[in-house]
Amino acid sequence: MKIGYLIADFPVLSETFVVNDIKGLEALGHEVVAISLGKADPATEGNPNYQIAGRTIRVKGLAGNPLVRKATKLRSRFALTRRRGSSFREKYNHKPAGMPDDLWQDRLTWDAALDQIDRERFDWIYVQFAMRQLLLGFWASRLLDLPLGVTLQAHDIFTNPMAKWFDWTLGQCRAVVTVSHYNREAILKLGPKLDPERVKVLANGIDIDRFKPGPHPPHRPFRFAGTGRLVEIKGFHVLIDAVGLLAQKRRDFKVSLIGDGPLREAFEKRIAELGIADLIELLGKRDASFLQAFLPEQDCFVLPCVIAKDGNRDGMPLALREGMACGLPAISTKLLGLHETVSPGTGTLVNPDDPADLARALEAMIELSPDAYRTMAEAARTKAETEFSLLHEVSTIARWMADERSEEVPGRVTPGH
Numbered sequence: 132m133k134i135g136y137l138i139a140d141f142p143v144l145s146e147t148f149v150v151n152d153i154k155g156l157e158a159l160g161h162e163v164v165a166i167s168l169g170k171a172d173p174a175t176e177g178n179p180n181y182q183i184a185g186r187t188i189r190v191k192g193l194a195g196n197p198l199v200r201k202a203t204k205l206r207s208r209f210a211l212t213r214r215r216g217s218s219f220r221e222k223y224n225h226k227p228a229g230m231p232d233d234l235w236q237d238r239l240t241w242d243a244a245l246d247q248i249d250r251e252r253f254d255w256i257y258v259q260f261a262m263r264q265l266l267l268g269f270w271a272s273r274l275l276d277l278p279l280g281v282t283l284q285a286h287d288i289f290t291n292p293m294a295k296w297f298d299w300t301l302g303q304c305r306a307v308v309t310v311s312h313y314n315r316e317a318i319l320k321l322g323p324k325l326d327p328e329r330v331k332v333l334a335n336g337i338d339i340d341r342f343k344p345g346p347h348p349p350h351r352p353f354r355f356a357g358t359g360r361l362v363e364i365k366g367f368h369v370l371i372d373a374v375g376l377l378a379q380k381r382r383d384f385k386v387s388l389i390g391d392g393p394l395r396e397a398f399e400k401r402i403a404e405l406g407i408a409d410l411i412e413l414l415g416k417r418d419a420s421f422l423q424a425f426l427p428e429q430d431c432f433v434l435p436c437v438i439a440k441d442g443n444r445d446g447m448p449l450a451l452r453e454g455m456a457c458g459l460p461a462i463s464t465k466l467l468g469l470h471e472t473v474s475p476g477t478g479t480l481v482n483p484d485d486p487a488d489l490a491r492a493l494e495a496m497i498e499l500s501p502d503a504y505r506t507m508a509e510a511a512r513t514k515a516e517t518e519f520s521l522l523h524e525v526s527t528i529a530r531w532m533a534d535e536r537s538e539e540v541p542g543r544v545t546p547g548h
């Protein structure tokens with residue numbers, strides 16, 4: 132199949148799962164073209180971890196001189212009408228009954244992008260995140276008769292102003308995929324007219340051949356690690372306070388946090404206030420190659436996720452699964468669908484926003500006997516191998532695509548029809 136893979140920006144250093152998906156589909160023999168609304172993250176330039184075999188198309192008509200942009204759109208609309216004839220013109224000019232006015236007007240944004248997509252003759256359009264890129268996917272599916280699929284993660288469910296259109300945008304999809312059952316229930320509440328059979332759960336896959344363990348007894352000092360952006364939802368502020376509490380009893384451990392973000396300065400200040408600069412290091416942004424070498428040398432992965440004040444939250448953090456694939460027992464929180472990742476025997480779940488509970492879990496991990504630690508580390512790796520592999524994820528998506536190709540494009544799957 133020839134697949135158009137729609138994303139906002141590509142590639143992005145923190146979105147390795149997008150590159151993984153594309154590379155995985157390519158490895159299965161599919162031609163994948165990345166369709167990006169924006170630019171590449173400069174931090175990925177020249178990094179082979181973020182290079183794909185196929186091409187990357189940058190969407191036209193979204194920026195630049197307004198007059199040039201308008202002329203480009205008109206030329207593209209004319210080209211689409213000439214190629215596709217009355218069918219395209221009819222769908223483009225006649226608003227479906229019940230469609231919200233603002234969603235209907237949105238089609239005017241995408242003429243140049245639709246022309247780019249139409250010229251590629253894709254078999255499928257697949258969208259990562261149900262944000263602005265899903266609107267392009269929606270109109271490409273509806274106007275160009277292309278089957279559509281989408282994966283939703285977290286913020287595109289819980290803090291998404293475009294969720295008001297889910298009955299339409301997700302209703303256009305042959306497969307709506309999300310990373311946890313918790314997310315699935317939220318999607319069905321936001322889109323009550325969706326067919327539940329089309330809303331599927333499938334975790335983002337990781338390359339378990341690259342993220343692999345280096346078995347060892349627990350170190351002394353014990354080594355904790357966490358990776359992710361330094362933002363509220365990751366809960367690293369809770370971890371810092373937990374370390375401050377535990378440091379009052381013992382200091383035979385180290386914590387390494389990998390990532391950067393807007394809270395770095397606040398974290399540095401809090402670490403200094405608590406007198407724990409010798410126990411926590413902020414390593415900044417690092418790429419996948421660094422993580423693949425660094426994580427197997429640690430003892431436990433910590434990601435104490437919380438729900439942010441604005442309602443944003445994590446879905447099923449890829450970083451947590453990468454740590455477990457490296458044979459690290461995990462500590463996370465009793466929140467969202469995280470119990471679907473950190474199951475009994477693979478780690479510990481604590482109360483969110485509770486530094487004292489987290490401090491107790493950190494100490495309990497340090498106190499594990501070598502045999503108990505080894506058993507938990509092996510269970511974490513086994514879970515990654517059986518449930519989180521990239522091959523399983525992309526093979527499942529490809530199978531869904533193949534199964535659906537023979538069906539009529541579900542343009543009829545809209546409210547009121």
